[in-house]
Amino acid sequence: MAKKALILMGSDSDLKVMNEAAKALHALEVETEIHVSSAHRVPDRTMNFAREAKDNGFGVIIAGAGLAAHLPGVVAACTTLPVIGVPLQGGALQGVDALHAIVQMPKGIPVATVAINGAFNAGLLGAQILATGDEALAERMVRYREQLAAEVEAKDAKLQEIGVDAYLSN
Structure with a gap:
């Protein structure tokens, strides 16, 4: 349990x-x-x-x-x-x-x-x-960390695409 x-x-x-x-x-x-x-x-x-x-x-x-x-x-x-x-x-x-x-x-x-x-x-x-x-919880922790990494990568991709000024105005 x-x-x-x-x-x-x-x-x-x-x-x-x-x-x-x-x-x-x-x-x-x-x-x-x-x-x-x-x-x-x-x-x-x-x-x-x-x-x-x-x-x-x-x-x-x-x-x-x-x-x-x-x-x-x-x-x-x-x-x-x-x-x-x-x-x-x-x-x-x-x-x-x-x-x-x-x-x-x-x-x-x-x-x-x-x-x-x-x-x-x-x-x-x-x-x-x-x-x-709890191996199942350990797996959920791994997925949580992967999600955090993906969010950072998405933010950087958006920054690179639209530039600093446009990013800050959003």
Whole structure:
């Protein structure tokens, strides 16, 4: 049975950004669940999500957090599943504080980290992790990369055909 991806965020205000992870996963036909669960306001619920994730069929967790950014670390402390942290833009430091908090995890509790608001790439990374044990998903990843390459080649062909000025005016 294919493993699923769990997407967590501390507030519904994070949903617009974190839904980008779901979009990437859905494009690759990865089953996902999205939940709001704060490391600060409902810590027991959050830790239960992490502790029960493997038994519930998940193979990776994507956790988005802003400001103090504790959600990815708390989740990682409660599971051995791979956790991908998405630092969310906001507050006085516009996400740099969240980025630093997520990438500076203590030795022994790793959290993979993407760019500020980089939820789409978090979804792709999650799919790549799941693809290590799912040949069909690995094939879909190859097709996705081929599609990206084809898009770049098409853009360059158009640029060469119509020139810079016409390309920029479109």
